Amino acid sequence: MDFAAEIDEIDRRILRELRVDGRISNTHLADKVGLSASPCWTRMRNMEQAGVIEGYTVLLNQKLLGLPDTVMIEVTLERHDDDTFERFGQALAQMPEVLEAYLLTGEYDYLIKVAVAGTEGYEQFLRRKLYTLPGLRHSRSTFVLRCLKRSVSVVP
Template sequence: MALDPTDRRILSVLQRKGRISNADLSEEVNLSASACHRRVQRLEEDGYISSYVALLDRRKMGLPTLVFVEITLSGQADDLLDAFEKAVSRIPDVLECHLMAGTADYILKIVAEDTEDFARIHRQHLSRLPGVAQMQSSFALRTVFKTTAIPV
């Protein structure tokens, strides 16, 4: 299914206001409530909308420290990559894990209470990941820009 301008407006609004009522959404995109509802359902069914979530403030949740960890593995065999990915997905402090092209094999985005908490995460989890040859951690000093909305 190709997205038309109305679909794109719906997606744009929903990315910013996920809890908006169908009545308010239909008003913002200039559609009847029933037509808007049908379009949202179709966008969900076709996979354009994968889920609805509440985005929490990590600072208010006691996790103000943001760390990016570059990981280089000892090899590139499928079984090693699979074992690493399975193990890293079980670490609750890891928000994102990306397989990379470049100097590192993976980049992890991790939240922690502070540097001591990150040391615990490193000691209890990261140092035990299978196949890790090298790790480099970078602490974010300040978030300059952040969004979850992709261009539509």
């Protein structure tokens, strides 16, 4: 079943409010979207069960946590077989510095977003972690100067 076809404007208002504040109380959320608490809770639960709402999270300030710099890394692997992709992807998922990792089409195989503490922190990440992974052939890095937009989900 295509749940997206069943989402109405009230569901979209619920999702927009949750996107801004995932800790909002059900009572306050219901007031904001024009429902009573029980139907609001039921709609949220239905969207959770359908996978529309995948989870709730908190955004941490990486600068205040001592990792002020973001680096985008393009990676090319030596081989393109399922085992190499699987092992490389699993290894990336275990690295706390890796914020996001995408398998790509085109010139590079992966785009990786990492949080580091300056060039020294980045060098340590490269030498002690990324370059130790088997199968890596080439990487190209770019330091982020400023984030212009950051979003963890789409706007419904």
